[in-house]
Amino acid sequence: MKKFLLLAAFFSIFNFQYSTSWAQPGERFGDNMFLSLKGGMGVYSNRLNECPTGFSGGISVGKWIVSPLAFRVSFDFMTIPNASTVKPYTANFALGSAEFLWDFTSTFFRIRNWRLKAYPMIGLGVVFEGGDNGHSTDHEFQAMLGAQVNYVINPRWDAFLEYKCNFFPEAFDGSGGDVYLHSLLLGFSHQFTEGPFRRRTSGESRGVMEDWFFGAGIGPNFSSFTFEHVDKLGMYGAAPEIMFGRNYSNFWTIRFELAGLTAHERYDTINDEPGDGYTFSTFHTDVMVNLTHALKFTRGKKLNVLPYLGAGLAWRYDNAQFDMAADFGVMLRYYIGRRSDLYADFKYTMVTPRVAGGTGEAGPLPGILSYDILWVGLPSITVGYIYNFGHNTTRYRLPAHWSPGGSCAD
Numbered sequence: 001m002k003k004f005l006l007l008a009a010f011f012s013i014f015n016f017q018y019s020t021s022w023a024q025p026g027e028r029f030g031d032n033m034f035l036s037l038k039g040g041m042g043v044y045s046n047r048l049n050e051c052p053t054g055f056s057g058g059i060s061v062g063k064w065i066v067s068p069l070a071f072r073v074s075f076d077f078m079t080i081p082n083a084s085t086v087k088p089y090t091a092n093f094a095l096g097s098a099e100f101l102w103d104f105t106s107t108f109f110r111i112r113n114w115r116l117k118a119y120p121m122i123g124l125g126v127v128f129e130g131g132d133n134g135h136s137t138d139h140e141f142q143a144m145l146g147a148q149v150n151y152v153i154n155p156r157w158d159a160f161l162e163y164k165c166n167f168f169p170e171a172f173d174g175s176g177g178d179v180y181l182h183s184l185l186l187g188f189s190h191q192f193t194e195g196p197f198r199r200r201t202s203g204e205s206r207g208v209m210e211d212w213f214f215g216a217g218i219g220p221n222f223s224s225f226t227f228e229h230v231d232k233l234g235m236y237g238a239a240p241e242i243m244f245g246r247n248y249s250n251f252w253t254i255r256f257e258l259a260g261l262t263a264h265e266r267y268d269t270i271n272d273e274p275g276d277g278y279t280f281s282t283f284h285t286d287v288m289v290n291l292t293h294a295l296k297f298t299r300g301k302k303l304n305v306l307p308y309l310g311a312g313l314a315w316r317y318d319n320a321q322f323d324m325a326a327d328f329g330v331m332l333r334y335y336i337g338r339r340s341d342l343y344a345d346f347k348y349t350m351v352t353p354r355v356a357g358g359t360g361e362a363g364p365l366p367g368i369l370s371y372d373i374l375w376v377g378l379p380s381i382t383v384g385y386i387y388n389f390g391h392n393t394t395r396y397r398l399p400a401h402w403s404p405g406g407s408c409a410d
Helices: 002-014 104-108
Strands: 033-045 053-066 069-080 091-102 116-131 138-154 157-168 179-191 212-218 220-222 236-238 241-247 252-259 262-264 277-289 303-316 323-335 340-351 376-389
Touching: 033 069, 033 157, 053 091, 053 179, 069 116, 069 179, 091 138, 104 116, 116 157, 116 303, 138 323, 212 340, 252 303, 277 323, 277 340
Parallel strands: none
Antiparallel strands: 033 053, 033 179, 053 069, 069 091, 091 116, 116 138, 138 157, 157 179, 212 241, 212 376, 220 236, 220 376, 236 262, 241 252, 252 277, 262 277, 277 303, 303 323, 323 340, 340 376
């Protein structure tokens, strides 16, 4: 059920009726940026407790990168007394998330100066949990679904009521079942500049059917545990992938990708052989920025360099359970025709130790920032083909002095 909810949220947030790009090169840094403070009630739920309540709060900083879509980084905390009925203790949670807010009133209605708005939210990140009374610590990836009701006080200040539900993997905190954090928060947002109307810019995608693309590629991956045994060919696997997405502007691209096929558990140093092989998949969303056009759009540039960050779901086919993954990398995209591109993608996908066989390296700060969620991963290199749909306004433009013969005047 949780996988279905997350996938539905991914599709609903990004498949709007129309979109306008706002965070464009040439704008001031503070345009469309906001800072939020919030506090309220939290509820912790797993099979070992009876939903105890506590205090929750947080701080967020974000930017409207597309007119109906904001991206923010949120740091939240929650303190829950009597978090377990088995051995009572006070649980303290710290959460960091990358989150999207969707302004669906601006998506479906022409009226943009409404004071009251509702923003569905989705996020992915990490959680760190500690407690008193000898309770052990834990840390994992986490996912969030929620909603915010926002009231515009004036062009600089908003008040909001926010609900968030954070989902944790089934083995988190030794629960062995569903684990949730619910929070109901009241807060205020401060806009860095007075800009209540997020207007179109020259570099944006203009219509709902423009600037979409589909791609497919394949290449090798490596089952990495702090990059040990790189020289062992048996630790390599296959990494096919399919993707679809949209270039929302000259600068911003969002893609969805289904990737992964074969990988290995940790190398068996006793028998000097690769770890057991397994099949897996990840489904993730990536936010990409086009460095080729970071300062301004330049005509005639065929090679585009797009670094990105992303997160999503991960699962093994022999041990299906709710898990998450994060990824980062850089994609090189080369224009070969009006509809066609070639690409090379250099990616590092971080997965939890459970996906990789239950083992990982301990880091320099155990319980705070251990390697086991940062360095158990699947680096990969893939090459493939991208087909572009509809009219393309943000991908490539002919040089200004192009002639019908295909040459450019000096």
